[in-house]
Structures are given as C-alpha cells and as structure tokens.
Amino acid sequence: MDKPKFxxxxxxxxxxxxxxxxxxxxxxxxxxxxxxxxxxAILTTYIVGTHYVNNPPLxxxxxxxxxxxxxxxxxxxxxxxxxxxxxxxxxxEFVNIVxxxxxxxxxxxxxxxxxxxxxxxxxxxEKQVDYxxxxxxxxxxxxxxxxxxxxASKIETATLPAKKEEVSLRKILDELIxxxxxxxxxxxxxxxxxxxxxxxxxxxxxxxxxxxxxxxxDNAIRYVKTNGEVSIKLEKQGKNIYLEIKDNGVGIPKDDxxxxxxxFFRSENALRHQTQGTGLGLYITKAIIEKSGGKISFKSIENxxxxxxxxxxxx
Amino acid sequence: MKKxxxxxxxxxxxxxxxxxxxxxxxxxxxxxxxxxxxxLAQRKNPDLVLLDLVLPKMHxxxxxxxxxxxxxxxxxxxxxxxxxEGMAEVEKALELGATTYLVKSQYDLKEVAEKIKQILxxx
Numbered sequence: 143m144d145k146p147k148f149x150x151x152x153x154x155x156x157x158x159x160x161x162x163x164x165x166x167x168x169x170x171x172x173x174x175x176x177x178x179x180x181x182x183a184i185l186t187t188y189i190v191g192t193h194y195v196n197n198p199p200l201x202x203x204x205x206x207x208x209x210x211x212x213x214x215x216x217x218x219x220x221x222x223x224x225x226x227x228x229x230x231x232x233x234x235e236f237v238n239i240v241x242x243x244x245x246x247x248x249x250x251x252x253x254x255x256x257x258x259x260x261x262x263x264x265x266x267x268e269k270q271v272d273y274x275x276x277x278x279x280x281x282x283x284x285x286x287x288x289x290x291x292x293x294a295s296k297i298e299t300a301t302l303p304a305k306k307e308e309v310s311l312r313k314i315l316d317e318l319i320x321x322x323x324x325x326x327x328x329x330x331x332x333x334x335x336x337x338x339x340x341x342x343x344x345x346x347x348x349x350x351x352x353x354x355x356x357x358x359x360d361n362a363i364r365y366v367k368t369n370g371e372v373s374i375k376l377e378k379q380g381k382n383i384y385l386e387i388k389d390n391g392v393g394i395p396k397d398d399x400x401x402x403x404x405x406f407f408r409s410e411n412a413l414r415h416q417t418q419g420t421g422l423g424l425y426i427t428k429a430i431i432e433k434s435g436g437k438i439s440f441k442s443i444e445n446x447x448x449x450x451x452x453x454x455x456x457x
Numbered sequence: 458m459k460k461x462x463x464x465x466x467x468x469x470x471x472x473x474x475x476x477x478x479x480x481x482x483x484x485x486x487x488x489x490x491x492x493x494x495x496x497l498a499q500r501k502n503p504d505l506v507l508l509d510l511v512l513p514k515m516h517x518x519x520x521x522x523x524x525x526x527x528x529x530x531x532x533x534x535x536x537x538x539x540x541x542e543g544m545a546e547v548e549k550a551l552e553l554g555a556t557t558y559l560v561k562s563q564y565d566l567k568e569v570a571e572k573i574k575q576i577l578x579x580x
Contacts, residue, residue, distance in 0.1 A: 245561070245562050246470075247469075247541065249470070249562050250467065250469045250470050250473065253470070254473045255564075256565055257473050260567070262476070263476055263480070288562075288570075303543065303544035305544075372531075
C-alpha cells in the first residue's frame with residue numbers, strides 16, 4: 143500500500159534524493175534548519191525579554207508576529223528553490239528519455255550498415271565499403287554522444303548504478319592500449335606502459351572504470367602535438383593503487399584549469415586542435431572515479447603537456 | 458536447423474537480424490509483441506529466444522517469467538536484447554533465469570550473433 147502523501151513528503155531524505163542534491167543543498171532540509179533556528183531565536187529572546195523588559199506578553203506577541211512573517215518569507219524563498227531543483231530534475235529526465243528514444247533507431251541504423259558491409263545480403267564494391275565506413279563512423283559518434291549524455295544525466299540525478307566488483311586496472315589498461323593502438327599510430331603517438339607485477343585489485347564497477355580511463359587516454363592521444371608520447375604508470379603506493387597518464391600534448395591553459403571537470407566545458411586550445419567533443423568526458427571521468435572511492439588530480443603546462451594522477455584504494 | 462525466436466517490436470531490427478541469422482543458417486521465427494512471442498515459444502519449440510524488454514501487450518520480463526515457469530519452455534536459453542540498461546532490469550532478468558543480458562547499443566551485430574552461436578553450442 144502507498145504511504146499517505148504527507149508522510150512521503152515528510153521523509154526529507156527521500157525527497158532530497160529525488161532531486162539528486164546533497165542534504166545541505168536540499169530546499170526541504172534547509173527549511174527545517176531555518177525553522178529550528180527561528181524557534182531557538184524565539185526562546186532565547188523570550189528568556190532575555192522576561193529578564194529585562196516589564197511587559198513580557200507584549201514582547202512575545204511582537205516576536206511571534208515577526209516570526210510568522212519570517213516564516214512566510216523563507217517559505218516563499220524555499221518554494222522557488224524547489225521549483226528550480228524540480229526544473230533541473232525534469233531537464234535530466236528529459237535528456238534521459240530523449241537519449242533512450244534516440245538509441246533504438248541508431249542501433250537499427252548501425253546494425254543495418256554493418257549487415258550491408260558484411261556482404262551477407264549482396265556483394266558490394268570497395269568504394270561503397272568506404273562510404274559505408276563513413277556512415278558507420280558517424281553513427282558510432284552519435285551513439286557515443288548519447289551514451290555520454292545518458293551517463294551525465296544519471297550522475298546529475300545521482301542514479302548512476304555502480305557495481306562493486308573486483309577490477310584489475312592492469313587488465314583494463316592492457317585492453318585499452320590494444321584498442322587505442324590504431325588511433326595512436328594514426329596520430330603519431332607512442333604509448334608506453336610501466337607497471338608493477340602482482341598489483342592488488344580494486345573494488346569498483348569495471349565498465350565505468352574502463353570508460354573513465356578510456357576518456358583520459360583518448361584525450362592524451364587526441365590533443366597531441368607532433369611526435370606525441372603518452373606514458374602510463376601503474377604502481378602500488380602504500381594502501382593505494384596509483385595510476386598516472388602523462389602526455390606531451392597541447393596542455394591546458396592556466397586560466398582554464400579550474401573548469402576542466404565541469405560539464406560541457408571545453409578549453410579554448412582544445413577547441414583549436416579538435417572541433418569535435420562534447421565537454422562531458424572529464425566530468426564523467428571524475429564522477430566515476432570519486433564514486434569508486436578514488437581521487438583524480440592533474441598538472442598541466444600549456445604547450446608542454448598534462449599529467450593526470452589517479453589514486454584508488456586497493457581491495 | 459536450429460530455431461531462434463526473436464521477440465522484438467521494431468520491425469527494422471527484426472529484418473536486419475533475421476536476414477543475418479538466416480544467412481548464418483538459422484531458422485528465424487519473428488514475434489512483434491509479448492503475447493505472440495509467448496504463444497510462439499510454446500507452440501514452435503525454439504532452441505533459443507531473443508527477447509526485447511519494452512514490448513507491446515506484455516512486458517519482456519513478464520514473458521521471461523512465464524517461459525521459465527512453463528516446464529515445456531523453461532530449459533530454452535533466453536537472451537535479453539534491449540536498450541534498457543538499468544541495474545534493476547539486469548538483476549531482475551538474471552534472477553528470473555535469463556541466460557545473458559545484452560544492451561543493444563553496446564554490441565555490434567556480429568558480436569550478438571557470436572553470443573548466440575556460443576550459447577547454442579554450449580547447450
């Protein structure tokens with residue numbers, strides 16, 4: 143049976159969860175705090191008043207009126223906060239629905255192109271294969287974008303599911319280096335991987351961790367200058383696993399450094415080098431790493447390169 | 458010839474997939490909604506069922522549950538093939554006895570075909 147509405151709305155924790163806001167930013171919780179502050183203020187004033195003023199009932203009445211006014215004002219303010227939060231939640235939901243709806247036709251498109259390219263339904267010439275490849279690449283790009291948008295909207299509403307499974311960073315990096323080999327070669331980038339043997343595992347969601355590291359490697363290779371070099375280091379540091387991804391690419395200008403983990407932010411020199419990109423990659427990466435109990439930081443000098451450092455607690 | 462029942466409401470996907478798998482030597486049976494899918498599963502004895510979740514008339518999870526309750530169909534491997542990727546759906550489907558859960562957008566057509574062959578070979 144459903145709980146009555148007023149009980150549901152009294153459960154501040156579940157209400158705040160709905161908006162995907164932390165407790166101290168949640169309108170309902172703030173309202174409660176404000177109420178408590180006001181009640182304390184009345185009592186204090188009353189106690190002080192009874193000691194120093196001849197007519198306590200009058201003072202109390204005045205204070206009570208003041209409090210009611212204060213309460214009404216704060217209620218209005220908080221209602222508007224709530225509307226804002228609701229609008230934000232709806233926006234995320236909208237992105238979610240649209241992305242899901244876009245996904246099905248895109249999968250159809252992708253799979254149909256693949257079927258045509260495979261030659262199973264009739265022979266096609268080399269020239270046609272080239273054009274089909276362009277189609278496939280572009281539908282793949284759209285699919286990636288949708289996937290990023292979906293993850294970002296889940297991060298925002300705090301509904302990104304996270305499995306806790308044993309993950310070998312070494313294995314993930316081996317896989318990724320293999321997957322990136324062609325892209326690195328085409329971009330004239332040399333990839334190096336230094337690792338300690340027998341490293342402990344970490345507890346995280348392996349699909350998400352792979353995505354997070356993939357974003358960092360993709361950036362390292364993508365924003366390269368001529369003769370690029372990407373060095374990856376994986377080692378144990380105390381109770382943690384330390385992962386470093388260092389490139390000698392275009393770097394991040396000092397003024398942009400504080401914004402790079404924000405949604406949709408793209409540094410101006412990144413835009414100069416690559417017009418494609420959503421500005422969601424690092425936002426997603428940071429959220430995933432922090433959700434797995436890890437930390438991410440970076441150092442960067444413009445035109446010299448960037449080093450990302452990740453720390454994960456070992457299992 | 459192994460029989461595959463494909464329960465999926467998108468006719469475009471039905472066509473591409475059926476063409477590919479027919480070419481690979483499977484007999485394809487199509488169902489465009491959950492109810493028909495369930496009926497065909499019971500009547501045609503497929504060797505494997507490919508099941509979408511968001512289906513008209515009967516939700517995929519409901520179809521899955523019914524197939525696993527029926528002694529006639531409960532041994533048939535069922536692959537969930539959907540674009541829903543919520544943890545809740547994955548857990549529920551596996552709990553009900555689905556053999557595997559594939560999110561369409563994360564796989565190529567060929568990879569899905571490979572999985573099907575693998576599961577049929579292991580049967």
